[in-house]
Amino acid sequence: MSTDSFPNLISQRLQAAVKAVCDEASLPEGFTVDVVPATNPQFGDYQSNAALQLSKSLRQSPRDVAARLSEAFDAGDLCDPPTVAGPGFINFRLSASVLAGRTAALLGDDRLGVPRTEHPKTIVIDFSAPNIAKPMHVGHIRSTILGDCLTRTARFLGHTVVTDNHIGDWGTQFGMVLWAWKNLRDDAALAADPVGELLRLYRVVNERQKSDDSLRDTCKAELVKLQQGDTENLEIWRQCVSLSRGGLERIYEQLDITFDHWLGESAYNGALSPLVDRLLAEGIATASDGAICIFSDGRGDPKSDPFLIFRDDAWQANPFLIRKSDGGFLYATTDLATVDHRLREFHADALWYVVGAPQQSHFDQLFAVCRRRGITAELEFISFGSILGKDRKMLRTRSGETVQLADVLSEARERALKVIEEKNPGLDDDEKTDIARAIGIGSVKYAELSQHRMTDYVFDWDTMLSLKGNTAPYLINAYVRTRSIFRRLGTDFQSCGELVLTEPTERALALKLLQYGETVPGILTGFRPNLLCSYLFELASAYHGFFEECPVLRSEGAIRESRLALCELTGRVLRHGLGLLGIQPVERM
Ligand code: ARG
Numbered sequence: 213m214s215t216d217s218f219p220n221l222i223s224q225r226l227q228a229a230v231k232a233v234c235d236e237a238s239l240p241e242g243f244t245v246d247v248v249p250a251t252n253p254q255f256g257d258y259q260s261n262a263a264l265q266l267s268k269s270l271r272q273s274p275r276d277v278a279a280r281l282s283e284a285f286d287a288g289d290l291c292d293p294p295t296v297a298g299p300g301f302i303n304f305r306l307s308a309s310v311l312a313g314r315t316a317a318l319l320g321d322d323r324l325g326v327p328r329t330e331h332p333k334t335i336v337i338d339f340s341a342p343n344i345a346k347p348m349h350v351g352h353i354r355s356t357i358l359g360d361c362l363t364r365t366a367r368f369l370g371h372t373v374v375t376d377n378h379i380g381d382w383g384t385q386f387g388m389v390l391w392a393w394k395n396l397r398d399d400a401a402l403a404a405d406p407v408g409e410l411l412r413l414y415r416v417v418n419e420r421q422k423s424d425d426s427l428r429d430t431c432k433a434e435l436v437k438l439q440q441g442d443t444e445n446l447e448i449w450r451q452c453v454s455l456s457r458g459g460l461e462r463i464y465e466q467l468d469i470t471f472d473h474w475l476g477e478s479a480y481n482g483a484l485s486p487l488v489d490r491l492l493a494e495g496i497a498t499a500s501d502g503a504i505c506i507f508s509d510g511r512g513d514p515k516s517d518p519f520l521i522f523r524d525d526a527w528q529a530n531p532f533l534i535r536k537s538d539g540g541f542l543y544a545t546t547d548l549a550t551v552d553h554r555l556r557e558f559h560a561d562a563l564w565y566v567v568g569a570p571q572q573s574h575f576d577q578l579f580a581v582c583r584r585r586g587i588t589a590e591l592e593f594i595s596f597g598s599i600l601g602k603d604r605k606m607l608r609t610r611s612g613e614t615v616q617l618a619d620v621l622s623e624a625r626e627r628a629l630k631v632i633e634e635k636n637p638g639l640d641d642d643e644k645t646d647i648a649r650a651i652g653i654g655s656v657k658y659a660e661l662s663q664h665r666m667t668d669y670v671f672d673w674d675t676m677l678s679l680k681g682n683t684a685p686y687l688i689n690a691y692v693r694t695r696s697i698f699r700r701l702g703t704d705f706q707s708c709g710e711l712v713l714t715e716p717t718e719r720a721l722a723l724k725l726l727q728y729g730e731t732v733p734g735i736l737t738g739f740r741p742n743l744l745c746s747y748l749f750e751l752a753s754a755y756h757g758f759f760e761e762c763p764v765l766r767s768e769g770a771i772r773e774s775r776l777a778l779c780e781l782t783g784r785v786l787r788h789g790l791g792l793l794g795i796q797p798v799e800r801m
Contacts, residue, residue: 228284229281257305324729325728338378338565339565341377346414357660362564365792382478388431488545504534506534597668598668599660607671621656628649628677659684690756715758724747731743
């Protein structure tokens with residue numbers, strides 16, 4: 213049996229029908245035969261709007277075109293004869309034997325029907341990238357969770373992925389941190405909670421320097437000393453970086469996230485000066501008032517030129533600053549050097565950046581400079597919206613500070629523990645803690661990934677920890693249900709003969725299972741893990757529907773075997789799909 217997806221198989225046959233009904237020349241421009249899952253399962257499993265697209269050029273009503281296409285359609289043993297619905301949709305219902313055969317084949321397929329990409333690439337994914345000694349803000353939470361999910365998905369699809377945590381370990385914040393370290397450090401606090409103490413130092417000095425010009429200058433001087441290689445300052449800087457990194461690693465461990473590299477901004481210090489010289493020599497950068505900038509090349513439309521800005525009724529220069537007049541380098545310079553490194557050392561075909569929307573214009577400029585330098589690699593800025601509090605303003609702590617990821621994670625575990633205690637008080641304490649960790653962390657990740665990444669979403673504990681609705685606990689619970697059947701059965705799934713899919717809920721579940729292979733590759737189109745979440749939610753709902761209607765252990769013979777197979781497959785797909793989201797399910801809860 214062919215392993216091509218159902219939409220592809222139907223579309224190929226429908227294309228043949230289109231050819232039979234009209235000649236090539238009368239096809240509208242850009243015409244393609246799209247086949248998508250049916251919006252209403254009552255009418256069929258898949259549908260196409262080909263007739264609606266063709267009706268104008270054929271000068272016939274869409275319903276008439278649909279009727280002619282259906283007639284010309286060779287269904288073979290793939291599906292029943294198509295039917296026409298609504299204004300002219302053509303509906304297809306897969307034949308029972310094809311559906312059963314394909315579903316049974318999934319049992320022996322460790323990819324669960326997901327094809328490998330035909331065009332494997334080497335992709336460097338830049339995500340998380342918090343700033344050392346500064347609070348890790350909510351934007352970093354989104355980047356961390358999204359970037360990890362894209363990494364897992366791209367790897368599973370067969371791409372080579374290199375992950376690089378481009379931490380901000382050389383920013384201007386170090387001037388402040390150095391001064392605070394020397395003048396305000398509390399050694400006992402530092403020993404007890406290094407990350408907390410660093411954060412306190414940063415917050416205190418940041419507050420003070422706002423109203424104290426001379427302190428601001430002192431901090432600047434500390435920064436200059438660091439940049440010029442002062443031994444004492446370098447040593448303090450090293451300690452701060454290593455303390456912060458320890459704290460970050462504990463967070464990533466809880467999140468089950470790892471990086472291949474931690475090439476922070478400081479890794480490029482030595483590359484910046486020669487890079488600027490090269491850009492000057494190549495005529496890409498220009499000196500301007502003592503600084504070095506990259507300006508518009510005046511070629512494109514001003515509206516899409518990232519080096520121009522419309523201000524005071526005119527287009528003005530909006531240069532990419534790569535060296536300040538005091539000789540200092542910038543975030544932009546480091547990013548240019550980072551691109552070079554990734555292309556040279558990792559042989560990247562694609563560079564993906566998972567960074568919040570406020571940095572859009574930085575990346576527009578960065579990518580435009582890359583193009584001018586002749587870089588042809590794929591460059592993607594994968595941005596996202598904000599996380600809001602219940603008041604629909606930026607999420608803050610009660611005292612008004614930025615919310616720390618570490619605090620979010622411990623609160624998640626505590627709250628999940630309460631949910632578990634209510635649901636299943638009989639479990640022993642260790643198991644409760646493990647489950648609470650999986651559910652708590654899983655819920656935070658799922659709340660992020662189930663939204664379109666550009667959506668600003670409200671962070672609400674009650675919603676995300678609910679056992680009902682499109683949530684991690686709902687999906688994990690569905691998985692647990694699939695497992696509990698085999699626990700009651702007393703053995704793991706063995707094997708089964710032919711599947712018998714007679715009940716509508718069995719059919720619907722099998723169809724959903726087979727759509728996993730159609731869903732996963734689509735995640736990378738537009739970078740939308742939310743598509744996978746919606747799919748898993750639909751799968752879990754289809755499973756609940758099946759479970760209510762169809763007794764499993766109380767049925768017999770081939771039907772029982774077949775239903776056990778559906779339970780097993782549902783469990784496997786849920787587990788795998790959650791795994792791509794970075795969520796580890798539990799066996800019971
Ligand atoms: N550290 C930066 C920030 O917190 C994010 C870095 C993103 N990556 C990059 N290559 N610029 O805003």
